[in-house]
Amino acid sequence: MIYADVPLTEDIRAAVAAEWGYKGDGERLFGGEESAAYRLGDVVVRIGALNRDPATVEWCNGIAVAAARTVPEAVAPLHRANGETVAMVAGRPITVWPLVEGQWASIEDPIQMAEAARLLARLHRALADHRPPPRPEPSFLAIGLDGAPSAELPDPELDRWLAEFTGSARVHPLHGDYYEGNLLARGGHVIxxxxxxxxxxxxxxxxxxSAALEFADVSGADLTGARWFVDEYHAEGGTADRLDDIALVQLMRHRLRREAVYFGIAVARGVQHDEDDLAYHRQRMDTFRLLRP
Structure with a gap:
């Protein structure tokens, strides 16, 4: 994976010192295709994607704050003196977060997989009654849920199914990118x-x-692992309804199709993918076809 070269500049350090009161040079943390994170003492400074809408970042941060009220594992941003959580520096949104020591969660560990499923259920319960204003910009996963056709991996039957499903489904805020890279574990447990x-x-x-696809590492038509993840989620009382196999695979295929769109955007932006990235992309596109009902 190629990660973006996004420096912690003097201007960003000055803004963090002035708005949040934290000073230092910073240590680059692992990850970030369009953004970067730096450890600054006991906090993390996140430098967002260039020209990302600050209102959208603020909206997303509000979802994290709402979840963190009742779910201790939900990491929420720190507020500035004016009550906001975002400062713009040279066209990039800057946010500051509590530092949590840990490593990415492992999909190879059944204990962590079960904890991830149960944490997702608790996050959904925590957000079920939260009613934020409309999101200023559509999210990655939301596009196409209404059945609008996609130029990437066109599938009219999937479009019709999504339109029918979402037309009557109840909604509430969601994390939106729930996979092992956005969870931290320590001592063998998700934290x-x-x-x-x-x-x-x-x-x-x-x-x-989408989470079942990621944590079960679905790469073909075998849904055994995904079903296990879903069962763990429901055992914890998650808000999602039970899914039959058609619903499960069609929603997974929606996620895979959105990934294809994102891959194309990244290529157009000039991102150079290595051989591992390309092989992974091909495998995901094969899974989209193999899961077709």
């Missing part, structure tokens, strides 16, 4: 949910299927 940049309001079944 934190990070990165709320793709938060959205949508049917919880959409996120449950």
């Amino acid at each position: 934190a949910a990070l990165d709320w940049d793709e938060a959205l309001v949508a049917p919880p079944e959409v996120e449950l299927a």
Whole structure:
């Protein structure tokens, strides 16, 4: 994976010192295709994507704050003196977060997988009654849920199914990008949910299927692992309704199709993918076809 070269500039350090009161040079943390995170003492400074709408970042941060009120693993941003959580520096949104020590959660560990499913259920319960204003810009996962056709991996039957499903589904805020890279573990247990940049309001079944795809590492038509993840979620009382196999695979395919769109955008932006990235992309596109009902 190629990560963006986004420096912690003097201007950003000055803004963090003035708005949040934290000073230092910073240590680059792992990850970030369009953004970057730096450790600054006991906080993390996140430098968002260039020209990202600050109102959208603020909206997403509000979802994290709402979840953190009752779910201790939900990491919420720190507020500035004016009550906001975002400062813009040279066209990039700057946010500051509590530092949580840990590593990415492991999909190879059944204990962590079960904890991830149960944490998702608790996050959904925490957000079920939260009613934010409309998101200023659509999220990655929301586009196409209404059945609008996609130029990437066109599938009219999937479009019709999504339109029918979402037309009657109940909605509430969701994390939006729930996978192992946005969870931290320590001592073999999941301890934190990070990165709320793709938060959205949508049917919880959409996120449950997407998470099952990720944590079960679905790469063909075998749904055994995904079903296990879904069962763990429901055992914890998640808000999503039970999904039959058709609903599960169609919502997974929606996620995979959105990934294809994102891949194309990244290529157009000049991102150079290595061989591992390209092989992973091909495998995901094969899974889209293999899961077709």
